[in-house]
Amino acid sequence: HVQIRYYQEKALRKMFSNGRSRSGIIVLPCGVGKTLTGITAASTIKKSALFLTTSAVAVEQWKKQFEDFTNIHPRHIRILTSDYKLDLWPINEAGVLISTYTMLSYSGKRSEQSLRIVNDIRRREWGLLVFDEVQFAPAPSFRRINDIVKSHCKLGLTATLVREDLLIRDLHWIIGPKLYEANWVELQNKGFLAKALCKEIWCSMPCSFYKYYLKSNSFIKRRLYTCNPRKLMMCEYLIKYHEQNNDKIIVFSDNIFALLHIAKTLNKPFIYGKLSPIERIAIINKFKHDSSINTILLSKVGDNAIDIPIANVVIQISFNFASRRQEAQRLGRIIRPKNKANEKKNINDPDSFFYSLVSKDTIEMCYSDKRQRFLINQGYAYNVLSDNIVDFNKLNLVYKNKKIQENLLKCILASTDDGNMDEDDDLFEDQSFKKDNTKVNKTNSNILLNKKEDSLKKIDNTTGGLLKLSSNMDVTFADKKKIPTKKFADKHILFRKFLSQNK
Structure with a gap:
């Protein structure tokens, strides 16, 4: 009963x-x-x-x-x-x-x-x-x-x-x-929800990235503030810190380019729209029951209706603009009551940790302020911190490597808005996982089997899709090729006839 x-x-x-x-x-x-x-x-x-x-x-x-x-x-x-x-x-x-x-x-x-x-x-x-x-x-x-x-x-x-x-x-x-x-806080006080500590961390952007942020289009800007190296270093630091405490961590990134880059660089399993339901369930079960897998990366497909009660840390590096719903749903992934509650030294200590990493002096700060309104109305409060609280110079972090930062910047600047690699909406693309993503599946399999990949592997100059580019950390500028904003076939029949005659 x-x-x-x-x-x-x-x-x-x-x-x-x-x-x-x-x-x-x-x-x-x-x-x-x-x-x-x-x-x-x-x-x-x-x-x-x-x-x-x-x-x-x-x-x-x-x-x-x-x-x-x-x-x-x-x-x-x-x-x-x-x-x-x-x-x-x-x-x-x-x-x-x-x-x-x-x-x-x-x-x-x-x-x-x-x-x-x-x-x-x-x-x-x-x-x-x-x-x-x-x-x-x-x-x-x-x-x-x-x-x-x-x-x-x-x-x-x-x-x-x-x-x-x-x-x-x-x-x-x-x-x-x-x-x-x-009311969320009322249920938290009565023990039906875990106590959550919410922190917003402002991450300054290196000059090499910020100068391009000031003069680029919105597509490149979004990639720059999402892939801000100091933000990625903070993310890597938080992952290492909480993994040492045997916490279970979810890293959220709406931006697929960033999600794949981080997963490949840090050797972590990931879930996004192109993975089939069977693969998603396998990764989630591995995360739940395998002590060697303590971190997974999720795109927005993990925002709703995914049951991962064991997770107690969320790190958010990319989000859907000013969506209040998404902010609350992501906090909701980690506020189920925890078994660790009895082990706390102090009854007021938090059971769960929610980090929102924001690039300082960018439009991302405006979005972040609006996103928090629903949770603030429910009684939650955010602690705002600067990335200066962590001395990255004393830490051994992958994203501190200048070579990786330079190649990441080159890859961002060489990219084009093809409409396929930055957004991921499982709700409206129910069949998206049926596309060819053999390489992605192989990467996930290698990670789950603890096979380390050489993230600094040398490759030649390359052309091709962004998935290919984002999978190689030492990529140099791809051969730049101007892509028209409208395909020739999309033009009206009269213009097609006119253009073909004047070629």
């Missing part, structure tokens, strides 16, 4: 008041039992339920929670992802289906099996439709879900009911009103 906590009971009372179920949204912090709240709601209604989440990894996590907390027969728990497509249970029986937003809202051509399952979903009456990470539901591409699924009751679950646009207002009519919201 599972005993729900007082705040979960309070939230569910709001949903099931007056003897009937109400549609609406329940807001609970990360790590305090949103999943169990959704499962309890489905068990109370006792009819078929459809759960939607953001990724295939999250689907597997929901399935495991249903198996752990309920006595539903396994044949009545179905998942629908790009890899798993099983027919639903008989229509006269009740069951649970777990899928992703993109899988259900996809409007393109489907496989025969997928189309058959979606048509079956359309025909059925669902007792409950649950939107995990409900802040994504107002996105234009997901609104058609309400037309596909006929449900008696809708429930939205999230830790961060915020968006940086006005679409958050639409949730009131897409799903329903906010039924309950818990």
Whole structure:
């Protein structure tokens, strides 16, 4: 038997008041039992339920929670992802289906099996439709879900009911009103959340980088302030410091160029959009259970619906501009109650550490200030520090190597905005991992097998994609080739004809 906590009971009372179920949204912090709240709601209604989440990894996590907390027969728990497509249970029986937003809202051509399952979903009456990470539901591409699924009751679950646009207002009519919201600090004081220490560290930028920052376009600027050598040195120092304390560390980088560079240089496993769900789960399990893997790097695909309760340190080196939601979600990865709490010398000592590394005197400082507003409103406070607190001259750090810094700068300045290497959104690129990424997978495999790679390997001048460039630390300027802003084929037919005649 599972005993729900007082705040979960309070939230569910709001949903099931007056003897009937109400549609609406329940807001609970990360790590305090949103999943169990959704499962309890489905068990109370006792009819078929459809759960939607953001990724295939999250689907597997929901399935495991249903198996752990309920006595539903396994044949009545179905998942629908790009890899798993099983027919639903008989229509006269009740069951649970777990899928992703993109899988259900996809409007393109489907496989025969997928189309058959979606048509079956359309025909059925669902007792409950649950939107995990409900802040994504107002996105234009997901609104058609309400037309596909006929449900008696809708429930939205999230830790961060915020968006940086006005679409958050639409949730009131897409799903329903906010039924309950818990306070983060209140739950922390009652022991349901770990005590977290939040620090923002300002990292000065070397003159060699800053002079290009002042005169470059926005694409190059972002890479420069993300790959600021002093920021990367601080990141490396914090990783070493916390690994000595046997902490489990997550390094977040929205910028894929930086993520791959750091992973290769420091020999750490990483997860981003091009890895398949099976590979992601394997890396996460290795991180959870293997004492030799204490650090992983995540892109924004790790922001939502990934369960890593063992992690207690987050280092953020790159983020999605001024997103308040992302800041809160990343803190949420490390605020589950820790087993180490009983080992603390002082009851006021923090259980978890959240570091946000910001390049000083850049636009990144403005974004950082806006990102913190949601957590500050919840009662958290940030300690602002300078990178001068650490004397890098006395430390043996890889990123202190001037040669690596120079080659990193050359690689950044030689790069072009091809639209593929700086952003990574798992929610809208559900099939991105099917692209050719054999080299990336091999790198991860070598890291997990503790095979050291020579990060200072000599290579010749090279051309090619940024993945190739970012994988070599001693790269010199690539042969510069001007790339037109618009492809010739994109031009209007009259202009194509005119240009071809005047060549």
